[in-house]
Amino acid sequence: MAQQSIGLTGFGGYIPRLRLQRKSVAQANAWVAPNFLGKGKGERSMANWDEDSVTMAVEAARDLLGADDDRSHVDALFFGSTTMPFKDRLNAGIISAALTLGENVRAVDVASTQRAGTSALMQALTTVKAGEAKNAIVVASDHRKTRAASAQELDFGDGAAALSVGSENVIATYLGGTSLTIDFVDHFRGGTDDFDYNWEERWIRDEGYTKIIPRAVKAALEASGTVAGDIKHFVLPTTFGVKFVQQLAKASGIAPDAARDTLADNCGETGAAHSLVMLVHTLQKEAKPGDKIMVLHFGGGCDAMVFEATDKIASQSGKRGIAGSLAQGVPETNYMKFLTYNGLVEWEKGMRAEQDKKTALTTLYRNEDMLMGLVGGRCTETGVVQFPRSRISVNPNNHTVDTQEPYKFADRKAKILSWSADFLSFSMSPPNHYGMVVFDEGGRIMMDFTDVEQGTVDSGMEVRLVFRIKDIDEKRGFRKYFWKAVPVTNANVTSKTGQAAE
């Protein structure tokens, strides 16, 4: 019996808007780390204070699924990351709730290795192939913490990618793949540590990548029945630069110009997400129908997969993806802001920040679709929508009782009715912007704004909604998530808190 063709059926991507200028970092640290002055070029993506691997994964998955998708067809969710906010609470479960996926979804966290993204993808492929899921989604996301004045601080970036796996409308057919498992410890992060511990780069390059990658390439070519010369796109994340990737390609018989952009200049390496980030970027910018793509990720061995793009790839042209995210960057020159957002500075937050942030988990669960999925109510008699849902309708003309059905707000068009920029209340990104957001199709929510620059907001402005961290309960290690409004501005924005790097 002929094997049913399975593969990627769609993609999405998300890179946070702020782009930390490496020059600002290198110059600030030159007194202690003058050796990094040469690395002070280009920019790296920088998560806002209210973003983590989960929220970025949600954004990438929303891009993948699109605003009109009711999500009922998604039956599996694989989340790959080494920076999941919870060690014991299903992180994929948070993503699932934010995406309003059904409870029958198989949600899995894949962690502990830079290969987490590719391994999550391989699990999705295997699951679909086995017939245990029809439409799986894979999200990979990382928000890695680095020490100040380290090479990683300059090399890394924050970001996420999402892929869907299925057998219909396949945009890139899965031809085969392999995993090599080798306990090669180029770096590690202990169970209680915030930061990676890194071994010598030359050893990692010469004994690690140079020797392990060709073995993975060879195995993947065999598994997929592909010859090296047919690989048009060679997707391999590394901080050793694209020339090194070209050398590795060449060593395996793959054309050096198949080496794809590692996005070092304008994004930085997004950890476990990066192979999928690069893959999405390749699918958006380079891949033509019929092109064969090899995707690898090094870490405790190596994952390697081969795909073949189909003519359905054009169906994804409306996606933001990685290319769109990269085009929407806002330069950030304030290195102190980066350090503060990443918890690397003990700063004076003031007494207003002392408020206890304890979350009542009972309340959270009772209102789960409201808080996690931004689901309100729609009166089945009058059609009036509202947030939150309630037994007695808010409709002033007809307070109907028990008529409300769940109504999703997250992807609806909305505008600002009223707002303020508040310097008094505590905010990680002052002034604290919030206001009343009204939805074109009815309903309104008083909500926090995020990704906003002072002086760019006004009534009537369009907003889009994003899933973000609401509060961090440092005392208990918990974090609240909710939705926030991002004002959509066409203006050429730069971060105003930035100090000159000169």
Place this chain on the structure above:
Amino acid sequence: MASGIKDKVAILGMGCSKFGERWDAGPEELMVEAYLEAMQDAGIEPTQIDAAWFSTHIDETGTGKGGTPLSMALRLPNIAVTRVENFCAGGSEALRGAVYAVASGAADIALALGVEKLKDTGYGGLPVGAAGTLIPQWAPSGSAPGNFAQLASAYRAKHNVSKEDLKRAIAHVSVKSHANGALNPKAHLQKAITEEQVMNAPMIAEPLGLFDCCGVSDGAAAAIVTTPEIAKALGKHNIVTVKAMQLSVSNGLESQHNSWDGSYFHTARIAAKKAYLEAGIQNPRDEVSMMEVHDCFSITELVTMEDLFISPEGQAVKDVMDGFYDADGKVPCQIDGGLKCFGHPIGASGLRMAYEMYLQILGRAGARQLKDPRIGLTHNLGGSPSQNVCSVTIIGAHGA
């Protein structure tokens, strides 16, 4: 329809502590200060008080819950004390409880007292607190100025007023209140200011600067109420009576239904209409002699002028700039300095507003005395523009 409260209850005596940063006083001392003045004014003994209503908002800063803080501070004779709390409108709530008790015949003489001790938190502004377990999981963790500032953005959009024109009008609101407060020895802030000072002050919550925000003060205020007949029997000649007491509370329309445009107080308009009806006022712009409104922020006062139907819709900016609400204007507003300068000890504010109207009607307001005021209106708001309680009380000379 109910016959209403008009002229059924008289104010026998009132008292008000000095407001301000009362580093010298705890809530007990503040309560005693207001109480002793009210008792002296009323000319009664503690044993003559049948019941008391006690208003305080924030438990955490020292006053505590229940009726005991009042009963213990004043050594009341084991009478009923009901603690009321309705955001910043608690003072009016306490008065309402006492007035209704007298009107019902359940009490001959009742006490209303409100107090707030805010300056024990270690920082300026209102104490930061959580509201239950659900709201903190989604509502913005903003501040009072940030919530009220939003009136400005919506008002500008609705009435097509420029940022500059609105900023100057709300600056004038504060300049007027400071001029009034400078004549009030009990006021927290007693210094006159200029429009330029207001316009150039540090921003608190756009567009509200430092001088657009009221004082955060310690203080207490009290009223002793009875029937007009008992007041006369106790030897009172100039009797001040309650003409109307209305309270309107948001039901979620403003925060959840798109029929509200964010530029006005839905509740204030309802409470005002009902209060005018109860008091028999046909044309408030002509009949109201003076007002104490809830000027927690300058923009609140400006839009309230329209909500109380004193300024026509969209015309408050013009009236404010014309001096209509200044001390020498047609309807003087915040003649005691308002929340802006007298100060805003939350639980006491509604009673403090009534205190000034009472003094003015009796001709006892000293340097700020208006010429022959007959009808005074107090407007006491709690919550935020999108979700609030609004009290409108009208008091006046008996027979006015």
